């Protein structure tokens with residue numbers, strides 16, 4: 001396999017999906033960014049802007065190529081013909097009423113969940129990102145930026161540690177290359193890393209510092225509420241000079257979740273284990289007698305905030321999952337109706353020509 005493809009993160013998982021490696025090697029590529037129906041891909045021969053095959057154009061949003069995907073081009077190297085099976089996949093439920101699952105990025109190995117050592121830090125937000133990360137199939141690392149702005153970042157490390165046992169935590173001053181070694185250690189030559197977090201936490205700054213030059217625009221945060229403005233507008237995979245790929249994922253502000261039952265459980269394992277000891281199997285941990293979760297809160301083993309967020313995420317997930325299922329069955333019903341309509345029309349025209 002060519003050096004260029006290996007440096008783009010090509011690993012056995014993808015090579016195995018090719019039936020004829022020799023023929024396909026020159027047609028294999030990785031999606032670096034997507035602009036409407038066009039994608040910028042890098043293949044052995046270099047970068048190309050390509051279209052979608054007609055089949056892909058008509059397929060559902062989640063089956064079309066998204067940034068990070070490994071794809072196979074047609075013989076003319078101008079169209080994406082096939083999207084290889086994904087190793088991991090970030091998706092979200094679309095905003096508004098259309099309730100469509102939207103792809104965010106594919107084949108992310110590591111998710112840098114970026115948050116700052118200031119008022120922006122919220123355990124509940126980390127819990128939400130961690131559930132999404134577990135669902136997508138990536139490894140999470142919590143990055144605490146702006147460690148240079150506080151006397152003791154230890155307080156934030158301690159709070160981050162309470163969110164999910166075993167998740168690695170790194171601190172950094174995203175502006176200072178000397179402080180990002182811990183972060184950099186997570187990125188090796190074949191890994192693809194995505195940066196998520198609220199705007200203003202330093203994702204673009206960290207990306208630039210890791211790259212050693214400016215790849216993404218950054219912007220000052222508002223002093224009064226520490227909130228940032230959205231500067232990054234599209235998702236693009238960047239190849240780092242030191243190896244590895246990095247993507248800054250903007251627009252994750254409205255992270256609606258759906259279909260993540262297992263992954264919420266992975267983040268709130270403590271609560272789910274305790275729940276097994278509740279007197280009632282269907283205990284809702286509201287005010288039931290013999291509730292082991294409420295007892296743990298009284299004894300300060302678990303934060304009331306944590307239980308509230310667990311319930312909130314479970315509710316949100318259940319609601320969205322039902323809505324999605326309804327929409328899917330409506331879509332099926334609609335397809336049936338269209339088919340039936342076509343059949344009747346066909347019959348009519350046949351009876352006219354007879």
Ligand SMILES: Nc1nc2c(ncn2[C@@H]2O[C@H](COP(=O)(O)OP(=O)(O)O)[C@@H](O)[C@H]2O)c(=O)[nH]1
Pocket residue numbers: 145146147148149172173174175197198199200201202203204205206217218219220221228229230231
């Ligand atoms: N002191 C300090 N400032 C930072 C750090 N990280 C980011 N900033 C500043 O925070 C602001 C927002 O950073 P930016 O990278 O645009 O945030 P993004 O919205 O997450 O991409 C900029 O003014 C950065 O210079 C850090 O670790 N320490």
Ligand SMILES: [Mg+2]
Pocket residue numbers: 203204205216217218231232248
């Ligand atoms: Mg940014």
Ligand SMILES: [Zn+2]
Pocket residue numbers: 275278279283284285286288290291292293294
């Ligand atoms: Zn209970």
